Amino acid sequence: MLCGCEHSIPASLKIEGDVGADPLWCANCGYNIDIADLPLSNNLVAALSSWNMTYGEWIDWNTDKLKEDGIQLEKQFxxxxxxxxxxxxxxxxxxxxxxFVPSTSARLYSETS
Known part of the structure; x- marks a missing residue:
């Protein structure tokens, strides 16, 4: 598993949801880490992937606005x-x-509404 750090190996990881990327990142350089490169159980890999696929469900992507129950959906996420x-x-x-880095995007979308 490689990242952009001095020794190309992360010392610490952060879990953060995102669209189109695995939810694991080097906490130092910010590189996205391939979830398959970590010694995680298959069940946990599946759970992380499934969770990450729900990122942004609080946003109406067609209107680029926060959904009515968006704050609650983000809290659940x-x-x-x-x-x-x-x-x-x-x-x-x-x-x-x-x-863990919690999502704060609902707050950003609610400020622009």
């Missing part, structure tokens, strides 16, 4: 992400420092 982060810590926390 973040709670699920925190729970998955704990599972990642249990599986590989002895190898990497693991942090």
């Amino acid at each position: 973040n709670r699920a992400g925190e729970a998955l982060t704990e599972k990642v810590r249990r599986e590989i926390g002895h190898i990497y420092g693991i942090t």
